[in-house]
Amino acid sequence: MHVPDWEKYLKEVLSHVKFKYDHNPIYVELSNHMEDRYGDFIAEGMNEEQGKKAVITCMGDADTLGEELNKAHSPVIGWIWLSLRNLLIILILINIFPGFTLITSSFVSIFETYKDKNDSPLVYTIDVNYKEQVYDTTYIIDKILYYEDNTMEIRYATWTNPFSSSIKWNSSLDLKLYRDEEEVPRNGSGWKSGSHYGRGQEYREDVPLDATKAVFFLTKDKEVSIDLTEGRVMKNES
Structure with missing residues (x-):
């Protein structure tokens, strides 16, 4: 009324x-x-x-x-x-609704960005664009960057099926570097966000400019070899 x-x-x-x-x-x-x-x-x-x-x-x-x-x-x-x-x-x-977690974590990941290294000039980059699914996780190796202080940076990401019961993969990316067939000793550090979708960055120090190969270990039984002599875009050429 x-x-x-x-x-x-x-x-x-x-x-x-x-x-x-x-x-x-x-x-x-x-x-x-x-x-x-x-x-x-x-x-x-x-x-x-x-x-x-x-x-x-x-x-x-x-x-x-x-x-x-x-x-x-x-x-x-x-x-x-x-x-x-x-x-x-x-x-x-x-x-x-597990999908709700996916939506929220994906939304948060939009605001995640790679951190630029500003303490040394860039020498070259390699756009790797490698992508492969292993079990319920997709591994993405985006780019490799090399700096004048002999630091190599690897930018990567992982995408885990939100409906999987597996633990989300959030450990640092394991890799070895080689000059021809000789392994190059290296120290380094890295980080990766832990979510269904997460970005990561790895840094390896004292890497020689003539390093020829990077081998990434995605799982215990799965490794990927990237040729470091191909696809280089030199800073002075970009």
């Missing part, structure tokens, strides 16, 4: 309730109560106009009622409840 005077009364009540998310349920509850009271007054013999005015009278002062409702619907408690509710919904989605 739409009664202009009731709407004005309800608007004044709600103006005192600071937690806006509770306005709709309060409005519905008060409206239902007012309609119930209106029905009682009509049953007692009042006409429609008398009944509508009597409802507002029995509801009491709008400012007083609004202040009491504001205390009952504290913004602090309201925000805590709303945050916990949303958190619970997210946890339920994560447990029921």
